[in-house]
Amino acid sequence: MKAARLYGPGDLRVEDVAPPGAPDAGWVKLRVDAAGICGSDLHNFRTGQWISRSPSTSGHELTGTVIELGEGVDTVAVGDRVVADSRFWCGECAQCHAGRRHLCASLGFVGEVCDGGFAEQAVLPARLLHIVDAALDERVAAMAEPLAVALHAVRRLPKTAGSVLVVGCGPIGGLAALLLSRSFAGTVLVADRNQARSARVARVTGATIVDLDRDAIAAAMANAPLLAAVEATGSIAAFTQLLGVLDSGGAVAMVGIFHGRLDIDPNLLVEREIALLGCHAFADELPDAVRMLGELSDPLLALIDRVIGLDEIPAAYERLLAGKSDGLKTIIRMRQPVEPA
Ligand SMILES: [Zn+2]
Ligand SMILES: [Zn+2]
Secondary structure, eight states: OEEEEEEETTEEEEEEOOOOOSOOTTEEEEEEEEEEOOHHHHHHHHHOTTOOSSSEEOOOEEEEEEEEEOTTOOSSOTTOEEEEOOEEOOSOSHHHHTTOGGGOTTOEEBTTTBOOSSBSEEEEEGGGEEEOOTTSOHHHHTTHHHHHHHHHHHHHSOGGGOSEEEEOOSHHHHHHHHHHHHHOSSOEEEEOSOHHHHHHHHHHHOOEEOOSSHHHHHHHTTTOOOOEEEEOSOOHHHHHHHHHHSOTTOEEEEOSOOSSOOOOOHHHHHHHTOEEEEOOSOSSHHHHHHHHTTTTHHHHHHTEEEEEOGGGHHHHHHHHHTTOOSSSEEEEESSOOSSOO
């Protein structure tokens, strides 16, 4: 079968490999239907930061159909359509016991600690699989995982904030704007240097586009204070600018993956009571995200940039890393769709 495997930083190869054998006890074999390319896939490709085995089939945003069960699996059945929890948690440490699996002491991710979804077949632990409605478009189902990430970031924000600024209109920023537009009472503002991307997010979510400067934001907010933001760029420059436009008492849900280090005066946070909220993957939000997929199908499809085949993944990485994407999400479809995408 075909698989896209990461060998080292900058070294991703689409190759023919032996399909996985029969799944071990507690594991399940899937025919992968679709998978999404994530910013963290690009980060790992660029830096090698999370490479723990080589080669490893990449891809943690996947949906597939169950084709074989390992011994003892009774939570899914052959023929079920599923999405995968990307978090490879242990289930035994204190954090896992407390229900904080995203903070598991030995947390790894699908595609890194085990082979992931950029392949025609995948084998995963049954405990990571969630059944989805068989009628869902596979491109939509492949977005369950990033939707859960966005949901977690949105839920980290204080409920009382009213209006929210989303900085960065990539996949997570766009999905956060979509969720905020449906759950927060106030205005949703979006900012991105790429105008085509912010325009698409504004069109799909109804958010208002702003520049990252105080005057523009004050005008958009009718001079009400800005007390909540989602940082979804991973850019030190954008984050620094964001701290400059956030009002005292504000909170930032930080979900972008950064390259580089921050140099700030901590007194800025102390004196202005700014809360920085790290957001790592998601906590219990995946089942909620799965439940939302049907209702959100149309806007989710409208946020997809391109649908490609497995062979096109290296070129897509290159294009995305070069910032040549005006859409949000690139989805890999393992087989030719019945109708053109
Ligand atoms: Zn992801
Ligand atoms: Zn654990």
